[in-house]
Amino acid sequence: MNTVTQELSLYLEDEAATESFGRALAALVRQGGQGLTVFLEGNLGTGKTTLSRGVMRGLGHDGAVKSPTYTIVEPYEHLTPPAYHFDLYRLGDPEELEYMGIRDYFQGRNLCLIEWPERGQGILPAADLWIRLDVSGEGRSALVSAATSRGMELQARLGAMHSPDQEG
Ligand SMILES: Nc1ncnc2c1ncn2[C@@H]1O[C@H](COP(=O)(O)OP(=O)(O)OP(=O)(O)O)[C@@H](O)[C@H]1O
Ligand SMILES: [Mg+2]
Numbered sequence: 001m002n003t004v005t006q007e008l009s010l011y012l013e014d015e016a017a018t019e020s021f022g023r024a025l026a027a028l029v030r031q032g033g034q035g036l037t038v039f040l041e042g043n044l045g046t047g048k049t050t051l052s053r054g055v056m057r058g059l060g061h062d063g064a065v066k067s068p069t070y071t072i073v074e075p076y077e078h079l080t081p082p083a084y085h086f087d088l089y090r091l092g093d094p095e096e097l098e099y100m101g102i103r104d105y106f107q108g109r110n111l112c113l114i115e116w117p118e119r120g121q122g123i124l125p126a127a128d129l130w131i132r133l134d135v136s137g138e139g140r141s142a143l144v145s146a147a148t149s150r151g152m153e154l155q156a157r158l159g160a161m162h163s164p165d166q167e168g
Pocket of ligand 2: 048049050067087115
C-alpha cells in the first residue's frame with residue numbers, strides 16, 4: 001500500500017474554483033519534466049471531470065472535455081505533456097485494463113488523470129497524487145494526498161498557491 005505522508009485540504013466554492021484548481025495543477029505539471037499519475041476519487045457528481053477539464057484547459061486544450069465513461073480513456077496527446085483522462089466507472093473487471101495495454105500510458109512525461117481509480121485496483125500503477133472530492137455545502141472539499149516525492153513536491157506547491165495570505 002501507499003503511505004500518505006501529508007494532506008492538503010482545500011475548499012472549492014463553485015465549479016469555476018474546481019476548474020481553476022485544475023489549471024493550477026496543470027501549470028505545475030508543465031514546469032516539471034517527469035510524468036504524473038493522479039487519482040481522482042469521490043462520489044458521482046463531485047467534480048472529478050470538472051477538475052480534469054481545468055487541467056486540460058490549463059495545458060492548452062480548447063475543445064470539450066467530457067468524461068470517457070464508455071471509452072475508458074480519452075487521449076489528449078497533442079498537449080505538453082501528453083495527457084490521458086480515464087474514467088473507470090463502467091469497468092467490469094480490472095483485468096480489462098491489461099487488455100487495453102494500460103501500462104503503456106504510464107510512462108515518460110505523460111500525465112494520467114483517473115476517475116474511479118478504485119475500480120482498477122490491483123492493475124493500476126500507484127498514484128503520485130490522490131485528490132478526494134466531496135460535496136460540502138454549496139461547493140466541494142478537496143483533500144490532496146501525496147504518495148511519491150514527485151507528488152509531495154507538487155502538493156507543497158499547490159498548498160503554497162492556495163495559502164490564505166496569497167488569496168486576493
Ligand atoms: N466546487 C464546486 N461547487 C459546486 N458545484 C461544482 C463544483 N465543482 C463542480 N461542480 C458541479 O458538479 C457537477 C458534477 O461535476 P462533474 O461531472 O465534474 O462530476 P464527476 O465527479 O466527474 O461525476 P461522475 O462521477 O459522474 O463522473 C457539475 O454540475 C459541476 O458543475
Ligand atoms: Mg466524471
